[in-house]
Amino acid sequence: MNLFDVYPLYNVTPVSAKGMVIIDDKDQEYLDFYGGHAVISIGHRHPYYVEKLKNQLDKIGFYSNAVQNPLQVELANKLGVLSQCENYNLFLCNSGAEANENALKMASFKTGKSRVIAFKNGFHGRTSAAVAATDNEKINAPLNKQQKVTILPFNNIAAFTSEVEKGDVCAVILEAIQGVGGLDEPSNEFFTTIAKLCKENKVLLIADEVQCGFGRSGKFFGFQHHNIKPDIISIAKGMGNGFPVGGILIHESIKASYGLLGTTFGGNHLACAATTAVLDVLENENLIENAAEVGNYFIEKTKEIPEIKGIKGKGLMLGIEFDFEVGELRKKLIYNQHIFTGGAMNKKLLRFLPALNCTREQIDIFFNALKEEL
Numbered sequence: 001m002n003l004f005d006v007y008p009l010y011n012v013t014p015v016s017a018k019g020m021v022i023i024d025d026k027d028q029e030y031l032d033f034y035g036g037h038a039v040i041s042i043g044h045r046h047p048y049y050v051e052k053l054k055n056q057l058d059k060i061g062f063y064s065n066a067v068q069n070p071l072q073v074e075l076a077n078k079l080g081v082l083s084q085c086e087n088y089n090l091f092l093c094n095s096g097a098e099a100n101e102n103a104l105k106m107a108s109f110k111t112g113k114s115r116v117i118a119f120k121n122g123f124h125g126r127t128s129a130a131v132a133a134t135d136n137e138k139i140n141a142p143l144n145k146q147q148k149v150t151i152l153p154f155n156n157i158a159a160f161t162s163e164v165e166k167g168d169v170c171a172v173i174l175e176a177i178q179g180v181g182g183l184d185e186p187s188n189e190f191f192t193t194i195a196k197l198c199k200e201n202k203v204l205l206i207a208d209e210v211q212c213g214f215g216r217s218g219k220f221f222g223f224q225h226h227n228i229k230p231d232i233i234s235i236a237k238g239m240g241n242g243f244p245v246g247g248i249l250i251h252e253s254i255k256a257s258y259g260l261l262g263t264t265f266g267g268n269h270l271a272c273a274a275t276t277a278v279l280d281v282l283e284n285e286n287l288i289e290n291a292a293e294v295g296n297y298f299i300e301k302t303k304e305i306p307e308i309k310g311i312k313g314k315g316l317m318l319g320i321e322f323d324f325e326v327g328e329l330r331k332k333l334i335y336n337q338h339i340f341t342g343g344a345m346n347k348k349l350l351r352f353l354p355a356l357n358c359t360r361e362q363i364d365i366f367f368n369a370l371k372e373e374l
């Protein structure tokens with residue numbers, strides 16, 4: 001059997017990894033400023049994380065949500081405290097798309113309405129309603145196009161007001177810092193205005209924190225750079241440091257009932273062990289503060305390179321803009337400099353998504369390599 005050929009692949013075969021370093025099948029080391037697409041939050045094979053997962057595997061790896069699982073309760077408590085979202089309840093699932101799918105479904109259940117407002121260049125996953133809310137025609141099949149979604153630009157309050165006041169909207173979904181789209185952010189005025197208009201029009205506000213959450217932006221959640229409180233927060237990626245896990249934080253004003261949401265694998269013992277380990281490391285090693293601090297250092301360093309036309313993002317979710325497409329540059333960084341970086345829908349943006357314990361010295365290595373290749 002062949003693999004279904006949907007990914008254009010770089011010719012690199014990682015076989016092991018440690019911290020910020022990936023080692024391939026020829027023993028070549030690479031510095032990982034891509035984090036497997038913002039997934040590696042505490043570094044590859046962090047010893048505390050490895051030990052927690054191994055210990056858990058030695059006890060019980062999985063059982064269904066039909067029985068008590070104290071690991072879920074422990075995780076919810078830790079997450080509530082560290083993210084300062086104690087007045088939310090947690091539903092666990094397995095991926096970012098699934099998190100958004102459940103978030104949108106909850107909004108529709110709660111409001112009894114079905115239209116969604118999403119934003120230009122937003123990315124929310126590849127499943128039913130999540131992909132319909134994603135601003136990319138090419139990945140929407142006719143089946144997905146049946147969903148009622150209106151895509152609006154960021155920062156146009158008049159356009160937003162006229163849509164949200166029509167009375168049929170169940171949810172507004174947005175990323176505080178766009179990932180795949182290319183690191184655009186809503187202005188503070190726009191974000192706070194839409195939060196207010198959502199309340200006034202009984203529309204639920206969903207913060208898609210799948211990529212910018214879990215400390216990546218230099219605060220636990222990206223929306224926390226603004227003074228707003230979403231109704232639902234979706235999480236995944238950095239949450240499991242590579243273990244497939246996702247979830248939604250649902251404001252306590254939204255009530256649960258048996259059978260409303262459900263999943264076979266979500267919240268399994270291994271996923272809980274992985275996520276709790278990530279939370280412990282984020283806290284014990286002050287990684288969110290490090291993301292903010294080292295991110296600022298990165299921004300300062302960009303000033304040394306005249307070819308850089310702009311810098312976008314926050315913390316360790318950053319993008320540098322050039323006046324040329326960066327595809328070739330990414331290849332040169334991988335094959336000549338042994339450095340992984342990310343791309344975006346904006347083809348002139350080079351994305352930088354390292355583990356949150358990335359150091360200034362590693363950033364210096366990146367900039368020296370970049371200078372050589374430019």
Ligand SMILES: Cc1ncc(COP(=O)(O)O)c(C=O)c1O
Nearest residue numbers: 095096097123124125179210211
């Ligand atoms: C903001 C955002 N939401 C949702 C998703 C989908 O997550 P997953 O690929 O885990 O389904 C992504 C993935 O890149 C994302 O960046």
